[in-house]
Amino acid sequence: MAKARTSPLRSSLVHAALIIYTVIALFPVFLTVINSFKDRASIFRNPLGLPNETSFSLIGYETVLKQGDFTLYFQNSLIVTSVSIFFVLLFGAMAAFALSEYRFRGNSLMGLYLALGIMIPIRLGTVAILQGMVATGLVNTLTALILVYTAQGLPLAVFILTEFMRTVSDDLKNAGRIDGLSEYSIFFRLVLPLVRPAMATVAVFTMIPIWNDLWFPLILAPSDATKTVTLGSQVFIGQFVTNWNAVLAALTLAILPVLALYFLFSRQLIRGITSGAVK
Amino acid sequence: MGSLKIENIRKSFGHVDVLKGIDLEVEDGEFVIFVGPSGCGKSTLLRVIAGLEDATSGEILIDGKKVNNTPPAKRGIAMVFQTYALYPHLSVRDNMGLGLKQAGKPAEEIKERTRIASAMLSLDDYLERRPSELSGGQRQRVAIGRAIVREPQLFLFDEPLSNLDAALRVNTRLEIARLHRQLKATMIYVTHDQVEAMTLADKIVVMNKGQIEQVGSPMELYNSPQTLFVAGFIGSPQMNLIEGAKLGDATAKNVGIRPEHIQISKTSGTWKGSVIHVEHLGADTIIYLQTDFGPLTVRLFGEHQYNVDDVLYATPDAGRTYRFDDKDMIIKG
Numbered sequence: 001m002a003k004a005r006t007s008p009l010r011s012s013l014v015h016a017a018l019i020i021y022t023v024i025a026l027f028p029v030f031l032t033v034i035n036s037f038k039d040r041a042s043i044f045r046n047p048l049g050l051p052n053e054t055s056f057s058l059i060g061y062e063t064v065l066k067q068g069d070f071t072l073y074f075q076n077s078l079i080v081t082s083v084s085i086f087f088v089l090l091f092g093a094m095a096a097f098a099l100s101e102y103r104f105r106g107n108s109l110m111g112l113y114l115a116l117g118i119m120i121p122i123r124l125g126t127v128a129i130l131q132g133m134v135a136t137g138l139v140n141t142l143t144a145l146i147l148v149y150t151a152q153g154l155p156l157a158v159f160i161l162t163e164f165m166r167t168v169s170d171d172l173k174n175a176g177r178i179d180g181l182s183e184y185s186i187f188f189r190l191v192l193p194l195v196r197p198a199m200a201t202v203a204v205f206t207m208i209p210i211w212n213d214l215w216f217p218l219i220l221a222p223s224d225a226t227k228t229v230t231l232g233s234q235v236f237i238g239q240f241v242t243n244w245n246a247v248l249a250a251l252t253l254a255i256l257p258v259l260a261l262y263f264l265f266s267r268q269l270i271r272g273i274t275s276g277a278v279k
Numbered sequence: 280m281g282s283l284k285i286e287n288i289r290k291s292f293g294h295v296d297v298l299k300g301i302d303l304e305v306e307d308g309e310f311v312i313f314v315g316p317s318g319c320g321k322s323t324l325l326r327v328i329a330g331l332e333d334a335t336s337g338e339i340l341i342d343g344k345k346v347n348n349t350p351p352a353k354r355g356i357a358m359v360f361q362t363y364a365l366y367p368h369l370s371v372r373d374n375m376g377l378g379l380k381q382a383g384k385p386a387e388e389i390k391e392r393t394r395i396a397s398a399m400l401s402l403d404d405y406l407e408r409r410p411s412e413l414s415g416g417q418r419q420r421v422a423i424g425r426a427i428v429r430e431p432q433l434f435l436f437d438e439p440l441s442n443l444d445a446a447l448r449v450n451t452r453l454e455i456a457r458l459h460r461q462l463k464a465t466m467i468y469v470t471h472d473q474v475e476a477m478t479l480a481d482k483i484v485v486m487n488k489g490q491i492e493q494v495g496s497p498m499e500l501y502n503s504p505q506t507l508f509v510a511g512f513i514g515s516p517q518m519n520l521i522e523g524a525k526l527g528d529a530t531a532k533n534v535g536i537r538p539e540h541i542q543i544s545k546t547s548g549t550w551k552g553s554v555i556h557v558e559h560l561g562a563d564t565i566i567y568l569q570t571d572f573g574p575l576t577v578r579l580f581g582e583h584q585y586n587v588d589d590v591l592y593a594t595p596d597a598g599r600t601y602r603f604d605d606k607d608m609i610i611k612g
Binding site for chain 2: 169171172174175176177178179180181189190193194
């Protein structure tokens with residue numbers, strides 16, 4: 001950046017603001033992680049203290065890994081999240097391609113209709129969804145969750161990806177048509193690689209609410225075989241006694257996979273967020 | 280093997296008529312250039328020929344066969360785009376070979392044809408590179424190579440030089456002219472730059488507002504424009520267009536005279552004017568005069584020294600004036 005436009009005072013103020021925000025955002029995570037490595041008494045006596053020789057304890061993790069079937073819960077969460085992301089990206093990109101590429105009657109109305117879901121929360125339809133799942137016998141299956149999350153993620157995906165696909169050069173697609181590529185090849189081989197940053201953005205925005213969701217797993221798939229991690233951790237929260245070690249340990253463990261996925265997408269994410277703004 | 284016939288092509292986008300009935304014939308081996316201001320429909324016409332847009336009505340015949348319902352890949356055409364439109368994830372070699380691969384040609388043949396095309400365009404050293412590792416001129420050569428490899432009956436160029444800088448533009452122009460002689464293929468080329476049109480074309484199609492104004496060789500268009508629009512569009516600097524009434528010509532609405540067909544004298548002449556600006560281009564000197572009937576541009580060959588506010592007399596060359604009626608058509612004779 002040009003020196004003339006940055007004064008040390010201004011840049012230190014900006015950095016201070018960013019640092020404060022980072023601390024506020026990370027503090028609960030930090031608290032969760034340090035307390036998950038302490039014994040129960042230390043959590044209550046000194047919640048802000050780092051674990052030391054006397055307070056260090058893995059009792060929480062032992063409880064989590066022994067009680068309940070946490071490997072299975074993790075597996076469920078991963079399956080639900082990744083399959084949902086896959087379908088959201090696939091169908092979202094396909095709808096976006098149609099909206100951005102083809103001229104047809106009602107194109108913009110269709111775009112508006114598909115984006116409507118951004119404004120109307122899917123939870124409003126919970127009762128109807130539950131009735132539907134009961135009628136089709138999908139209650140207590142991962143399929144039920146995948147279907148709901150795919151529907152939940154699609155509006156935003158269509159909206160973001162349509163805008164991005166408009167930026168892909170028409171000449172490039174036409175060159176493909178002249179070289180004899182089918183519309184599917186143009187979509188998969190020319191357009192998708194070019195909107196990869198946008199896909200990563202959509203993936204992250206879709207993934208986090210799904211992973212953290214408690215509502216739909218509780219209503220649609222509360223059986224032991226289909227519990228997700230977020231729902232599974234709730235067994236340690238009781239009406240009278242809460243096993244804080246176990247809750248904190250389970251939450252800490254739950255951060256890990258989502259963190260890994262985030263790192264996977266984040267390199268593309270920054271480009272996706274900024275590429276619309278500049279240029 | 281590469282003739283094209285267009286019969287009464289119309290194209291509308293909603294209520295907007297972009298092409299209003301185009302008829303055109305292109306002979307085998309001809310180099311035809313569509314030229315016109317932006318928005319005149321020339322690119323749309325090219326896309327209709329390529330099959331990237333469907334015509335609203337009318338027929339397109341390539342080699343005598345109606346191709347209205349044939350997909351672009353099966354029309355026997357190749358197209359070079361303004362933005363190069365190279366596949367970013369493929370090497371130069373694969374960019375050139377993709378069309379043949381899609382058509383199911385054997386690998387040996389693809390390799391051989393790519394080799395010939397890359398030798399023709401001196402791209403041998405770049406075959407394994409990605410488009411992002413090439414300069415603008417090299418990218419456009421790859422785009423042309425991709426067209427050559429397909430051995431099409433019809434080459435379509437959509438403003439291929441617009442994204443290149445001035446020096447490269449001249450080089451690439453020469454290269455395209457050379458390719459046309461070498462391949463003896465039919466080429467259709469769209470541009471808004473009349474210099475490109477004049478230098479490359481066998482036949483120029485001047486378009487305006489979705490219609491063809493005039494078709495002819497560059498010199499035909501220059502020497503005998505049929506309409507006011509063609510007269511004003513072809514030639515640089517622009518032809519001087521003067522209202523007939525101001526010159527005492529009752530039958531012509533406008534009178535045109537090219538800047539290079541005017542003689543200048545300090546002592547006597549037909550029109551008197553004062554100099555408002557002089558451009559020295561070395562080979563030419565362009566003088567802008569203010570006269571009784573308005574501004575007048577004069578082009579003199581060689582170097583001439585005149586100053587602003589000098590009073591000069593201008594005389595048009597006999598037989599070099601063009602007269603246009605109130606429908607903007609030329610008045611013969």
